[in-house]
Amino acid sequence: KAGVTQTPRYLIKTRGQQVTLSCSPISGHRSVSWYQQTPGQGLQFLFEYFSETQRNKGNFPGRFSGRQFSNSRSEMNVSTLELGDSALYLCASSLVGQIQGNTIYFGEGSWLTVV
């Protein structure tokens, strides 16, 4: 079966701009989680969506937002980009949730560079 698809894979943005990243989960999976990965902080949780509802949110400023559509595809948006937002953004897909004891599948990630 098709894996988790994230687009775009690489992008470069300028400070102050906004960016939208997309994630298509595995067919049948209703939970989509987003993580930011940086060399210094490691993997940090952004938010989780389940059946179009935000189930949980990490400690990120309001510039970070997301949504999930009826087909379970998810997008995350970062407005007013800062240099510190440069990171690998990872999307994770699972049947019922990231902590519910089911296997989690990650996409290849979207590499964001802010200049």
Place this chain on the structure above:
Amino acid sequence: KQEVTQIPAALSVPEGENLVLNCSFTDSAIYNLQWFRQDPGKGLTSLLLIQSSQREQTSGRLNASLDKSSGRSTLYIAASQPGDSATYLCAVPYGGSQGNLIFGKGTKLSVKP
């Protein structure tokens, strides 16, 4: 607050060695623990998922154990191969039924031919 620590941060071994990667967590009230592998510039691949009622899980040359009472998990890799070179991360859930995963910072493994 849940904190996950992985020691060592990096490990280099010759091909064929058996090795152990360590993961410790501060809050033992976990539902499960997962081990992941991450290749450079790539996403994470789930290796093993251990439920809180289990003590270990095996997949091929990999064996993961879980000791909740001591807040520790180990990932044992038998007969290591150069293809095992990657960063290995462990993750535990935190925050109740609507919580999230807390990841360690990983152990970067290099297996030399």
